[in-house]
Amino acid sequence: MIEIVNKPYSYTFKNYASKNKKILCLSGDLTSSCEVDQFRDEFPNQFVSMGMAEQNMMSFAGGLSMSGYIPFIHTFGVFTYRRPYDQLLASIAYPRRKIRIMGFLPGITTPAGMTHQAIEDISVMRTIPNMTVIETGDATEVESICEQANNVDGPVYCRILRGSVPRLFDTPLKIGDIRVLNSGTDILLITSGICTEEALRARSVLIDAGISILHLHVHTFKPFNEEKILDLLTNIKIGVITMENHLVNGGLGTLIAEIISKHGLSKKLMKLGLNDTFAHGGSKQYLTKYYGFDAYALIKSIEKFIGQPLNIEEKDLEQARIENVHSLSKAEAL
Amino acid sequence: MQNKLKSEEIALRIRRRVFEHCIKNNGAYLSQACSSAEQLAWLYNEALNIGDSTMPSIPESFSGVPSINNKKYKTGAGYNGPIANEYDRFIFAPAHYALVAYATLIEVGRLDPAGLSMFNKDGSSVEIIGAEHSPGMEMHNGTLGIGLSTAAGIAYGRKLNKEKGETCVFMSDGELQEGQIWEALQVSVYYKLDNLWAIVDVNEQQVDGAMSDVLDIGDVQKKINAFGAKCIEIDGHDIDAMRQAKKEQHKDQPLIILARTCPYKGMNYLKKRFPRLHYVRFKSEEERSIMNIEISKELGIEPIEY
Numbered sequence: 001m002i003e004i005v006n007k008p009y010s011y012t013f014k015n016y017a018s019k020n021k022k023i024l025c026l027s028g029d030l031t032s033s034c035e036v037d038q039f040r041d042e043f044p045n046q047f048v049s050m051g052m053a054e055q056n057m058m059s060f061a062g063g064l065s066m067s068g069y070i071p072f073i074h075t076f077g078v079f080t081y082r083r084p085y086d087q088l089l090a091s092i093a094y095p096r097r098k099i100r101i102m103g104f105l106p107g108i109t110t111p112a113g114m115t116h117q118a119i120e121d122i123s124v125m126r127t128i129p130n131m132t133v134i135e136t137g138d139a140t141e142v143e144s145i146c147e148q149a150n151n152v153d154g155p156v157y158c159r160i161l162r163g164s165v166p167r168l169f170d171t172p173l174k175i176g177d178i179r180v181l182n183s184g185t186d187i188l189l190i191t192s193g194i195c196t197e198e199a200l201r202a203r204s205v206l207i208d209a210g211i212s213i214l215h216l217h218v219h220t221f222k223p224f225n226e227e228k229i230l231d232l233l234t235n236i237k238i239g240v241i242t243m244e245n246h247l248v249n250g251g252l253g254t255l256i257a258e259i260i261s262k263h264g265l266s267k268k269l270m271k272l273g274l275n276d277t278f279a280h281g282g283s284k285q286y287l288t289k290y291y292g293f294d295a296y297a298l299i300k301s302i303e304k305f306i307g308q309p310l311n312i313e314e315k316d317l318e319q320a321r322i323e324n325v326h327s328l329s330k331a332e333a334l
Numbered sequence: 335m336q337n338k339l340k341s342e343e344i345a346l347r348i349r350r351r352v353f354e355h356c357i358k359n360n361g362a363y364l365s366q367a368c369s370s371a372e373q374l375a376w377l378y379n380e381a382l383n384i385g386d387s388t389m390p391s392i393p394e395s396f397s398g399v400p401s402i403n404n405k406k407y408k409t410g411a412g413y414n415g416p417i418a419n420e421y422d423r424f425i426f427a428p429a430h431y432a433l434v435a436y437a438t439l440i441e442v443g444r445l446d447p448a449g450l451s452m453f454n455k456d457g458s459s460v461e462i463i464g465a466e467h468s469p470g471m472e473m474h475n476g477t478l479g480i481g482l483s484t485a486a487g488i489a490y491g492r493k494l495n496k497e498k499g500e501t502c503v504f505m506s507d508g509e510l511q512e513g514q515i516w517e518a519l520q521v522s523v524y525y526k527l528d529n530l531w532a533i534v535d536v537n538e539q540q541v542d543g544a545m546s547d548v549l550d551i552g553d554v555q556k557k558i559n560a561f562g563a564k565c566i567e568i569d570g571h572d573i574d575a576m577r578q579a580k581k582e583q584h585k586d587q588p589l590i591i592l593a594r595t596c597p598y599k600g601m602n603y604l605k606k607r608f609p610r611l612h613y614v615r616f617k618s619e620e621e622r623s624i625m626n627i628e629i630s631k632e633l634g635i636e637p638i639e640y
Contacts, residue, residue: 048490051524056517059480062473063487066423067495087514090474091484095409095466096400130401154402 003167005139009102009160010035016146017072018043023150024064026050028057028075034104035162036074054084061099062091070098070150076110077103077118077159081125093128096154100146106135106159106193107245108274108288113281118159119274123250125157126222133221134175135159137168137196141219144172151175159193166197169217178225180232184212187302188233188240188267192218192252195243195272198288201295201317206302209310218252226259233260239268239305243293248273270301341573344375344441349600350633351437355450357626357638361615365604366431366506369537369570369595373504374438376576377533382502383422385415391446393469396459400466410459411472413444419497423488426471427481428506428535432464439470479512481505482532486522486588489530503532507592508540510551516561522588523562531580531589535570537597543609555592563588570595603628 013036017023029052031037040047048064050057054075061071073080080101081088092099103118110116125133132152136142142161149156152175169179181196182203191199196217206213214232218224233240240260242253253271260267272293279287288294296314303310339347348371356362378384389412398404411417414424426435433453439445449469452458464471475481481503489501509515522530534554542548551557558565564584568575570593579591597611598604603625607614616622630637 050521053517053520055479055514056483056486056521059483059514060487060490060518060521062480063484063489064491065487066472066484067488067491067497069491069494086477087480087483090477090480094400094474096402129399 003139004164005167006164007035007162008139008142008165009145009162010038012143013072013146014039014042016150017046020070020150021046022068023070023072024048026057026061026071026073028052028054028073028079030075030104033076034074034102054079055087058084058087059091062095062097065097065099070100072100072102072146074102074104076105076116077121078105078116080157081121085124089128092155093130096130098153099155100149101155101157102160103157104160104162106161108279108282108291109161109194109245109284111281111283114278117279119279120247120250121157121159122221122246122252123254126250126255130154131222132156132175134173135193135219135221136161136173137193137217137219139165139167140169140171141173148173148175161194168197168200173219175220176223176225177220178228179217179219180214181217182207182213182215184214185235186212186238187214187305188236189213189215189243190218190240190252190256191215191243193245194284195245195293198293198295199243199298202298205312205316206299206310209312211302211306211310221252221255224255229256229259230263233265233267236267239270241270241272241298241301241305243272243298245288245293246273248275268305270305272297272301339379339441341372341375341379344379344438345371345573346600346633347441348375348434348437350635351440351450352433353601353629353633354638355433355437355453356614357622358640360622361613363430363433363612364601364614365537365539365597365611366428366535367434367437368599368601368604369539369597370431370434370535371600372571372573373533373535373576373593374434375441376573377424377502377504378438378442378444381576381580382414382424383420383499384424385418385421387414387444388412388416389469391444391449393445393449393452393459395457396467407467409466409472410464410469413439413469414472419495419499421499423485423492423499423501425473425475425481425485425488425501425503426464427475427503427509428478429464429471429475431506432462432468432471435464435470436460445469478509479514481509482515482518482522485532486518486527486530489522489527490525493527493529500529500531503530505532505534507534507536507538507554508545510534510554511540511549519558519561519563519588526586527588528584528586531584531591533576533591533593535595536592537595539597539609539611541612547609558590563590565590565592567592567594569593571599601629601632603632
């Protein structure tokens with residue numbers, strides 16, 4: 001049975017920041033929503049309430065950095081780049097301030113609809129010079145994010161999972177790495193964020209159906225480990241599928257497309273995610289299904305890819321859910 | 335740092351230097367020198383507690399933007415002295431006033447006059463819109479509105495550090511149209527940042543012309559006071575008024591000095607261009623020649639040779 005961890009960011013940030021007094025916790029009026037309310041209550045001197053004023057928050061954080069502090073900005077991901085994009089560039093990215101931007105509610109992980117769903121954050125952030133871009137995919141990665149982000153000599157944007165987060169991995173996130181979750185030769189499946197859990201639901205069923213899948217989990221979009229992908233791509237027979245909680249343009253899928261074209265590789269690529277569309281409010285399960293990037297959509301896509309039916313029913317995946325993901329994750333030691 | 339010259343004299347020299355540059359180069363942000371010369375002279379000559387420049391008097395050429403591989407990168411902050419507990423930190427917000435800033439640095443002995451010959455030349459750090467790496471700058475303020483927020487962040491950090499030095503921002507009134515300024519005021523008042531102060535060049539001009547015609551912003555002093563900051567309005571050409579304003583008590587509040595100025599102060603002939611004063615480029619050789627003769631007279635110098 002998969003382990004579900006309650007609010008991993010909450011204790012992770014508290015444990016990490018309370019030991020480094022130069023860290024300041026900034027919040028844009030979303031303190032409990034970003035799970036730093038306990039930290040605020042226990043370490044009020046390290047907490048700076050910024051209210052609903054994101055433009056100021058970005059430049060103010062720049063100023064804090066100029067006086068020797070390390071701001072960790074907490075708000076929904078979408079509010080860190082849409083409204084204050086100019087400030088993000090001029091006050092944080094250009095001068096390479098050591099500011100850690102913690103973006104909550106990545107992609108469709110919120111029922112709050114378009115205004116709250118950061119669906120193009122990775123595409124935006126990864127094109128900004130000097131920016132490091134990370135996405136957490138499980139509780140273990142959330143548990144390692146503060147330390148990893150704070151090791152970066154420059155600004156970092158992190159997609160953070162909150163609330164009940166599954167534990168898929170037993171080794172910490174290491175910036176620049178790519179996790180190999182399963183080895184195979186037919187299809188290279190590359191997933192990130194919450195899509196990795198979805199893919200895990202489908203994977204064993206696919207393997208049972210005779211598909212050999214090389215499954216990778218990407219958490220670092222920038223700097224991206226191009227060499228590792230290249231190396232793994234070489235022996236793939238059928239093609240590559242990416243699955244991301246993001247627009248298919250500009251994010252993971254595009255990143256892989258860039259590498260394939262840059263190196264003149266002849267590989268088919270199928271990109272699952274939001275296909276040039278905004279989303280609306282709803283549950284994660286509903287939205288990933290509706291927009292075609294849940295476990296079953298992956299199976300259907302692979303059928304299209306290989307040109308033959310796999311005879312897998314949606315109910316087959318229900319059972320897959322309860323398998324021990326923890327042991328599967330050991331495959332990364334391959 | 336006290337210069338031997340009086341601030342009034344430095345202000346005159348700033349106007350002369352920017353005017354000379356404008357005539358020679360057939361254009362400059364000239365009216366900004368008219369409006370802000372006293373403020374910048376006073377800041378560098380009296381008001382700011384800053385150390386000697388740590389940078390070469392002739393600026394090094396552009397050495398690349400900040401990147402992980404650019405180990406040589408430096409901002410232009412060193413022209414305002416070292417960053418230290420007891421010293422003030424100075425943020426120059428209206429980056430298009432850069433020429434006036436460079437002229438000021440020259441007149442207070444922080445920059446060699448030869449530095450100005452690199453102005454707006456390819457490969458130079460003495461850029462037309464002050465960049466982070468330009469003399470006297472510590473950040474990109476070309477996008478107006480971010481200066482006060484940044485200074486507020488610095489001031490907050492310095493309060494936590496219990497530092498003695500203050501944080502000062504030089505601003506222009508046009509940028510008060512940006513919403514971010516008011517966000518910055520909110521937070522500065524809420525956090526009682528009395529180690530933060532600003533002087534605003536209220537010349538009532540913006541790119542399209544007079545602010546009253548472009549987007550009138552009403553009674554600024556009343557607005558800033560209503561936000562909870564201490565706001566004082568003075569004659570921006572009266573250095574004594576600046577000295578008095580800076581002495582005002584503002585415990586638990588940031589201090590904002592509104593310096594009301596004239597965009598052709600000291601160069602009355604420039605009034606003919608009103609309200610198109612944002613960037614003065616001569617329309618004809620004739621205009622250039624007449625301006626040269628008339629304004630040189632006002633500034634007490636021989637016409638500029640060009």
